[in-house]
Amino acid sequence: xxxxxxxxxxLFRKRTRTILTLLSVIMAFLLFGLLQSVNTVFNAGADxxxxxxxxxxxxxxxxxPLPISMVPKLESMPGVTRVAYQQWFGGVWQENxxxxxxxxxxxxxxxxxxxxxxxxxxWQTFARTRTGMIAGKQLAEQYGWKIGQKIPIAxxxxxxxxxxxxxxxxxxxxxxxxxxxxxDEANQFGVKGRANFFVLKLADGANAEAxxxxxxxxxxxSPDETKTQTEKDFNISFVKQVGDIGLIVRWILFAVFFTxxxxxxxxxxxxxxxxxxxLAVLKTLGFTDGSVLGFVLAEAFALCLFGGLIGLVLASISxxxxxxxxxxxxxxxxxxxxxxxxxxxxxxxxxxxxxxxALRARRLRIVDALAGR
Amino acid sequence: MxxxxxxxxxxGIRSIPERWAPSLVIVIGLAGVVAVFTxxxxxxxGFESTLRAxxxxxxxxILRGGSDAELNSAFDRESTDLIRxxxxxxxxxxxKPLASAELMVIAExxxxxxxxxxxxxxVRGVEPPAFALRPHLKMVAGRNFTPGLREMIVGRGVLQQFxxxxxxxxVRMRGSEWTVVGAFESHDAHxxxxxxxxxxxxxxxxxxGSSSVLAALDGPEGFARLKSAVAADPRLTMDVMREQDYxxxxxKQFRKTIGFLAGVVTIIMALGAVFAAxxxxxxxxxxxxxxxxxxxxxxxxxxxxxxxVMIEALLLALAGGLLGALIAYALFNNFAVSTLGQNFTQVVxxxxxxxxxxxxxxxxxxxxxxxxxxxxALRAARLPITVSLREQ
Numbered sequence: 001x002x003x004x005x006x007x008x009x010x011l012f013r014k015r016t017r018t019i020l021t022l023l024s025v026i027m028a029f030l031l032f033g034l035l036q037s038v039n040t041v042f043n044a045g046a047d048x049x050x051x052x053x054x055x056x057x058x059x060x061x062x063x064x065p066l067p068i069s070m071v072p073k074l075e076s077m078p079g080v081t082r083v084a085y086q087q088w089f090g091g092v093w094q095e096n097x098x099x100x101x102x103x104x105x106x107x108x109x110x111x112x113x114x115x116x117x118x119x120x121x122x123w124q125t126f127a128r129t130r131t132g133m134i135a136g137k138q139l140a141e142q143y144g145w146k147i148g149q150k151i152p153i154a155x156x157x158x159x160x161x162x163x164x165x166x167x168x169x170x171x172x173x174x175x176x177x178x179x180x181x182x183x184d185e186a187n188q189f190g191v192k193g194r195a196n197f198f199v200l201k202l203a204d205g206a207n208a209e210a211x212x213x214x215x216x217x218x219x220x221x222s223p224d225e226t227k228t229q230t231e232k233d234f235n236i237s238f239v240k241q242v243g244d245i246g247l248i249v250r251w252i253l254f255a256v257f258f259t260x261x262x263x264x265x266x267x268x269x270x271x272x273x274x275x276x277x278x279l280a281v282l283k284t285l286g287f288t289d290g291s292v293l294g295f296v297l298a299e300a301f302a303l304c305l306f307g308g309l310i311g312l313v314l315a316s317i318s319x320x321x322x323x324x325x326x327x328x329x330x331x332x333x334x335x336x337x338x339x340x341x342x343x344x345x346x347x348x349x350x351x352x353x354x355x356x357x358a359l360r361a362r363r364l365r366i367v368d369a370l371a372g373r
Numbered sequence: 374m375x376x377x378x379x380x381x382x383x384x385g386i387r388s389i390p391e392r393w394a395p396s397l398v399i400v401i402g403l404a405g406v407v408a409v410f411t412x413x414x415x416x417x418x419g420f421e422s423t424l425r426a427x428x429x430x431x432x433x434x435i436l437r438g439g440s441d442a443e444l445n446s447a448f449d450r451e452s453t454d455l456i457r458x459x460x461x462x463x464x465x466x467x468x469k470p471l472a473s474a475e476l477m478v479i480a481e482x483x484x485x486x487x488x489x490x491x492x493x494x495x496v497r498g499v500e501p502p503a504f505a506l507r508p509h510l511k512m513v514a515g516r517n518f519t520p521g522l523r524e525m526i527v528g529r530g531v532l533q534q535f536x537x538x539x540x541x542x543x544v545r546m547r548g549s550e551w552t553v554v555g556a557f558e559s560h561d562a563h564x565x566x567x568x569x570x571x572x573x574x575x576x577x578x579x580x581x582g583s584s585s586v587l588a589a590l591d592g593p594e595g596f597a598r599l600k601s602a603v604a605a606d607p608r609l610t611m612d613v614m615r616e617q618d619y620x621x622x623x624x625k626q627f628r629k630t631i632g633f634l635a636g637v638v639t640i641i642m643a644l645g646a647v648f649a650a651x652x653x654x655x656x657x658x659x660x661x662x663x664x665x666x667x668x669x670x671x672x673x674x675x676x677x678x679x680x681x682v683m684i685e686a687l688l689l690a691l692a693g694g695l696l697g698a699l700i701a702y703a704l705f706n707n708f709a710v711s712t713l714g715q716n717f718t719q720v721v722x723x724x725x726x727x728x729x730x731x732x733x734x735x736x737x738x739x740x741x742x743x744x745x746x747x748x749x750a751l752r753a754a755r756l757p758i759t760v761s762l763r764e765q
Contacts, residue, residue, distance in 0.1 A: 020652040027645030031638065058547070063444065063479045063493065063717060064578075090445060156445045165439050223548050223579070227481075233489065248416075252409050252638060256645075259405035263649040266398045270656065 007298045014271065018303070021267040025307025026314065028260040029342065033315025035249045036338040053112065054080075054212055055234040056198040059225035063088075065194035066224050074198055077215065079206030084112040085195035090157035093143065099153065102196075106132070112201045122147075122173030133169035140174045147171055199231075257345070265353040268300050272357035279361050280369030293362040300354025301347075308346040312339060377673050381681035384668075385661065386688065392660050395653035396689055402646040403693025403741060404700060407734040409642060411701035413635040414733075415724040420631075420712070421624045423722040427561035428616035432506060433461075433599055435586040438610040443477045444716040449582040452609055456586045459606070461599030463589040465502060472588035473503035476574050479718055480546050480567065482535040492711070494531060494538075495566040495718040496546070498574030506587055510563060515540050515555030520570045523577065526555040530564035530721025534711050538567060549577045562620060565711065565721040587616060623715040643741055650745025654686050658753040665753055666761030675754040682750035683743065690742025694735040701734075702726045 011018050056074065058064045065087060074083045084104060091101030106127040110116070118134065126132045133153075135145060145151055150168050158165075202208060212228035219226045272279070279292055312334065319332035389396050428434070435456050440446035453474045465471040476498035481491030501520070504510060518524035527538045538544055544551045544567070551569065558564065575581065590596050600613040658665070665678055705724040714720035 016655060017652055020648045020655075023648040024645045024652075027641050027648070031641045031645075034637070034641075059481070059545075064547070154439070156439060156441055221548050225545075225548055227491075229489075248413075251412070255405040255409050256642060259402050259649070260645070262398050262401050263645075263652070266394050267652065269394065 003295075003298075007295060007302055010271075010275075010295070011299055011302060014274075017267060017271070021264055021303060022307045022310075024260060024263045025304060026311040028256050029308045029311025029345075030314045030318070031256055031311075032253060032342060032345065033312045033334050033338060034319060034332070035253060036341060037315070037319050037332045037334050039246055039249045040333070040335060040338065052202050052204075053231045054200040054202065054208060054215075054228055055231055056200060056215060056226050056228045057196065057234075059216075059227045062196050065196050066198070066226065068193045068195055070198065070219075070224070073218070074200060074215065077200075077211060079203050079211050080200050081203050082108060082111045082201040084108040084199045084201075086197055086199065087195045088157070090155045092154040092156055099139075101153070106134075112199050116175045118173045118175040122175075125172040129170055129172050131168065131170050132172040134173040134175055135171060137174050137176050140171070145171050145174075147174060197234075200228075257349070261349065261352055264300070264303060264349070265356075267303070268296070268353050268357045271299070272296060272361055276364065276369050277372070279364055280366045283364065283366050284370075289362045292364070293358045296358035296361045297350070297354045300358070301350040304346045304350040304353070308342060308349070312342050374674065374677060377677035378680040378684070381665075381668060381673065381677055382684045384664070385657075385681055385685045388661065388664075389685075389689075392657060395656040398653045399650045399686070399689040399742070399745065400693040400696060402649040403690050403738045404697035406639065406642045406646045406741065407694045407697030407738050408700040408704075409697075410635060410639045410737060411698055411726055411730050411734045412705045412724065413631060413638065414730050415701065415705055415726045416710070417628050417631040417635075418727050418730060419722045419725040420627050420720070422725050423564075423720065424562055424620045424624050424714075425617075427563065427620040428618075430615055430617045431590045431595075432616040433588050433590055433596055433613050434616045434619045435588065435603065436584075436612050436614075438612050440612065442715045442717075443475075443584045444479070444718070446584045447580075447582060448611070452611070453583045453586060455606065455608055456588070456603065456611065459599055459602045461591055461595040461597075461602060463591040463595065465505065465589075470588065471502050471505060472586055473500040473506055474571060474583040474586050475499050475503065476571050476578075476580060476582075477584040477716065478546075478574065478578055478580075479716075480544060482531065482537050482544075485534060485536050492535070493713075493718040494535065495716060496525075496574070497563075497566050497568050498571035499568055500571050503568075503587070506589055507559060507563065509561070510557055510559040513556050513558045515553075517555055518569055519554075521573060522570070523549060523551045523573055524554045525551045525567050525569045526557050527553050528564040528566050528568075528721075529556060529558040530709070530711070531567060532556055533709055534719075534721050547578060562714070562720055565714075565719055627712070639737065643737065646741050647744050650686065650690070650741060651748060653689075654682065654746050654749035655752070657685070658682060658749045661753075662756065662761045666756070666758045669758050670762065678754045679750040682753050683746045686746025686750075687739060687742045690738045690745070691735065693742075694738025697738070698726070698731040698734050702731075 056066070056070075058066050068085060071083050071085065074080060085108070086102040086104050089101040089103050091099035093099050106123065110123050122134070126134055133151060139145075149171050151171050152166060152168050154165050155167060156165070200211075202211065208230060212230075215228045216226050282292055282295075283289070316334045319334055322332050436443065436446040437448045457470050457472050457474070462470040462472055478496045478498070479493045480496045482494045483489065483491050504517075512526070513529065515526070518526055525538075525544060527540075531538055538553055540553055540556060542553050544553060553567075557568070571583070588599070590599065596613075596615060603609055603611050603613050669675070669678065706726040708724045709721060710724070711719040711721040
């Protein structure tokens with residue numbers, strides 16, 4: 001019998017107990033995987049580093065728009081190559097589904113966001129068509145939009161000149177993003193020459209920090225004071241408005257793992273207690289104190305490892321199902337970082353639950369143990 | 374039979390200290406489930422109670438048609454004055470309609486635990502009747518703003534959660550400087566706002582009209598009269614709703630999100646806890662195998678054994694549930710947080726651990742205890758007496 005199979009055989013001597021403990025571990029890691037991936041979604045802004053771009057918004061809040069006349073001033077800043085602008089449209093699809101929709105200048109937008117992949121012909125039509133609109137691939141698929149269709153969209157902010165809130169846009173292109181976005185870009189018209197934010201494309205190696213300071217200094221004490229930040233900070237501040245999701249996740253996981261520690265710890269302590277005479281026999285046969293300690297630790301590790309891995313796999317499967325079930329609205333993925341933290345948790349967990357019983361097994365004196373003292 | 378069951382249960386419970394570790398597993402396991410469940414739903418309950426407390430049923434909020442939220446709504450001064458003259462609005466002691474035209478703008482303040490990311494805060498420009506319309510709003514420090522000056526008063530929630538708007542501090546917005554001269558408390562959504570004079574806000578931010586009009590209703594038929602009058606007026610395209618309905622309507626989405634999160638988390642945690650409880654009760658039954666066999670040998674029936682094991686599991690589960698509710702209460706009751714509301718601004722609210730939530734948590738604990746106790750109880754009753762007695 002090899003050492004590995006010895007450990008496995010020991011695990012299954014009380015089959016019910018091991019299976020039940022394993023199931024508890026699986027549930028804990030399933031929850032861990034799911035919550036961590038939700039956390040990643042909410043922190044996703046942080047990974048999408050495009051330090052080559054700066055976002056300029058009104059200092060009070062991005063909900064108060066800035067005049068578009070700022071564009072030439074911004075564009076003349078050294079280090080800034082191109083400026084695009086976006087105005088929140090408050091788009092509403094059908095009954096009451098809000099869309100993430102901005103009006104923008106197509107040419108400038110294309111220059112600043114080259115990663116949105118769309119045929120050149122479509123970009124040109126977008127620029128030419130006053131009522132043009134482009135949509136992300138996933139969004140178009142979700143609502144069954146086809147290029148060439150006229151899409152009726154209402155705005156809860158901008159009425160048309162005749163007072164009606166119903167607009168209609170020609171869908172002239174569908175883009176594929178490097179990142180997952182559900183943006184819908186409508187052609188700029190009639191929004192009183194203002195924009196919620198400007199997106200600045202920087203020249204290679206430009207000093208982003210210095211540029212942002214000089215922009216803010218330029219407009220200081222004007223009616224349109226600005227706040228300039230990197231795209232990353234801008235995205236994070238967006239997410240943080242929702243609330244501290246990370247805090248909630250941390251509290252739940254704390255409760256889960258604290259409980260789990262007790263459950264598995266109890267199982268391990270119990271199984272060592274029951275086997276004291278056996279462990280003494282092992283020592284009598286010549287196994288060193290260290291290897292007896294190893295056996296017990298290996299058992300704890302195996303329990304946590306099997307449970308943890310199965311739980312993480314289940315979490316991957318269910319998050320894939322969630323992504324599919326919500327039509328891609330909510331992209332959950334267990335990326336490498338979640339797995340890495342999971343593995344670390346498995347190792348720490350097995351040390352925490354295995355160390356005490358293992359030390360007890362190591363300290364065991366053969367005579368006492370065999371005599372049942 | 375009952376007496377037998379009680380006798381065995383008594384022995385079982387008295388022997389819990391001898392095998393405290395597995396019993397503790399049940400208690401702590403269920404405490405974890407119930408604490409998480411209660412805390413998550415306490416968040417939804419707190420948000421809801423804050424918004425429900427906001428707004429009266431005898432006041433109407435008038436927004437531009439199709440706007441949904443004050444942030445999207447804007448209309449000019451002429452419309453504002455027209456609305457004020459519509460029938461159905463209560464007259465104040467001065468004989469004028471008791472209505473406040475308000476202008477909503479957004480300022481960015483930084484959370485206390487943050488350094489740079491700003492969060493949106495509602496700045497509400499109000500007319501003097503605004504205070505009569507919200508009688509529960511009380512000044513708690515400093516004084517009210519002086520009409521005509523760039524002064525502000527700050528809600529308790531903003532004071533608690535955000536920096537930069539303390540008494541005496543200057544809030545800068547679009548090149549204008551506003552001094553915070555007082556703090557107020559209203560125990561509702563207005564706690565998350567800054568208030569100032571609407572006229573000063575109009576001139577400072579270059580806005581001519583209003584975002585909304587809040588009007589006290591004249592008697593029970595006032596709402597219907599006002600609504601039909603506004604609808605019939607060809608010069609106005611407005612939505613008229615009861616103030617209370619407007620605020621209560623905003624809780625649906627948050628409730629759904631939190632409810633879903635709490636559901637998924639609780640189900641997974643509960644499954645884990647069931648397995649742990651099964652484990653513990655199997656261990657308990659095994660530890661008492663000889664004792665139970667002896668009892669059955671001297672004439673105790675199988676059913677009392679099942680009942681007693683179940684009762685033990687339920688008591689442990691109940692203890693765990695209570696502990697969990699207590700933890701949730703101690704850690705989170707009145708814990709203030711804020712999230713994004715309908716106006717794309719922050720709404721500050723407190724977690725509320727309500728008795729109803731505690732009861733729901735205890736029900737979950739009891740169900741888990743039942744499931745966790747049943748199988749081990751059956752095993753205890755079924756084990757052949759001779760086998761158990763012979764076990765060492």
